[in-house]
Amino acid sequence: MTVYGATTSGATSGVASDAGRRVDVLVIGAGQAGLSAAYHLRRRGFAPYRAGSDGGFVVLDADRAPGGAWAHRAPSLRMATVHGFHDLPDFELPEPDPQAPARTVVPGYFAAYEAKHALPVVRPVKVLAVRSASARPDARLLVTTDSGTWSARALINATGTWTRPFLPHYPGRFAGRQLHYAAYRGPEEFTGKRVLVVGGGASAIQVLSEVAAVGETVWVTRTPPVLHDGPFTPEYGRAVVAKVEERVRRGLPVRSVVSVTGLGPSVALRRAEELGALHRRPMFDRLTEHGVAWGDQELAVDAIVWATGFRPEVGHLAPLGLRSPGGGIALTGTRATADPRVHLVGYGPSASTVGANRAGRAAVNEIVALLGAPAGAEGAPGAPAGAAVPVPAVAPG
Structure with a gap:
């Protein structure tokens, strides 16, 4: 498969070096x-x-x-x-x-x-x-x-x-803003701008569903995306995982599950569709100073978001x-x-x-x-009897 201090109940820093x-x-x-x-x-x-x-x-x-x-x-x-x-x-x-x-x-x-x-x-x-x-x-x-x-x-x-965000190499040089999805922090900085979103997975759909509400988006993918209207059945899910596992067993670069399943229904996908952001274009040939180009056709953009995994x-x-x-x-x-x-x-x-x-x-x-099993192996762990461990409350942000 291509896979490019001690304290309990929490974490500490400053653990002393000890080879023992x-x-x-x-x-x-x-x-x-x-x-x-x-x-x-x-x-x-x-x-x-x-x-x-x-x-x-x-x-x-x-x-x-x-x-x-x-x-x-x-x-x-x-x-x-x-x-x-x-x-x-x-x-x-x-x-x-x-x-x-x-x-x-x-x-x-x-x-x-x-x-x-x-x-x-x-x-x-x-x-x-x-x-x-x-x-x-x-x-x-x-x-x-x-x-x-x-x-x-x-x-x-x-x-x-x-x-380890992956950024594919393309010839040319773009003078505008470029960022990988890992550095994406929301649509606000792209208000009123034309943004090229690269990638065919859930991350790209999230960006499209947000940025298209405040600016103009252009979506490009290496292959045509596969959109599923209905839920994935357990049988289909097992077949998909088996395909990914086969590459793993052979020691080949692993593919993501979504690259095999396609995109299923989600809130973000519906929102992107409502905003008219799902009109996909094929991958461009090269970067230019002001955008990207397919042969002699150039498209000027203000920013590129690489949702490329x-x-x-x-x-x-x-x-x-x-x-x-x-x-x-x-x-x-x-x-x-x-x-x-x-x-x-x-x-x-x-x-x-x-x-x-x-x-x-x-x-x-x-x-x-x-x-081998540890000596005196215990049963399943858990909080002390009667203890409650709350999940911190979260206010909408």
Whole structure:
């Protein structure tokens, strides 16, 4: 698959460097997939890491606060226009205000989840490299971070894609404003302007549905978009995921699920359609000083928003030599085919929130099969009897 401090119940910084910090399982990333994996590790009996202990598990997260990629989404993305969201295991997201910003609601929910299940998330910690301590197949993995080194028997990589926005190369130079969707913060700055939106996924639809209300939009995609009027059936969903998984097994660059399913009905899609923003044009040949061009035809625009997707963040895994001749990391399920100690969750077929949940559980099941169940394994985790863990209230923004 191409996938381009320790304290419980929350996060701290300033963890001292200590090569003796040894755990059974180390999770990198505290987004949906990482939290799901952490939940299932607790459920299968792995203890949260505590300073000075040897064993258990820990979650290292590069952000300063809970939320994963959701904390970095545009303020204009409301819960009503989120392209699907599935609860984490054993804790429902209370019904949110549809107009509340997703970047506030979901991080609040993730923070409450970490607290409810006393998950040992240490932040902010940036993982720099993962290496094997020796050539032995059962050697420990050495995880180098910006605050010291950890040692683990198994690794679950859930670093996501948000930090690696993909910008395709086109000849020419545009003198106006260009930004990737990752830097998009809402339509206000584009009021009265002509904006070119590049991309055929849900992110492009969100931008079109917002910017077309305050300015003029032009939509371009590499291939004609496929729009579905009805809901996706479970059978169709399984067939789509199977197509993505086949590329993963072969170690080829992974395609997003939406690239196979097309665009389903959503609030944003309906709004973009009402605004007349869904008239797609093919990709241009080149950039020009004032816009873009198809052959001799040039179109002047004020700005270009590249909603062209992301590449998984796995550069820190390079020392393990997991890449296949196809250019990606071949996976068997969630396990790196070349190294049974390493699992990748939240990419490709498990990139959706429901897929991330399933991937977290599957990875933990395989790790238990590899390492064995911890001695004295407990039952499912939870808050103390009678305790309530509220999700922070959110006012509409």
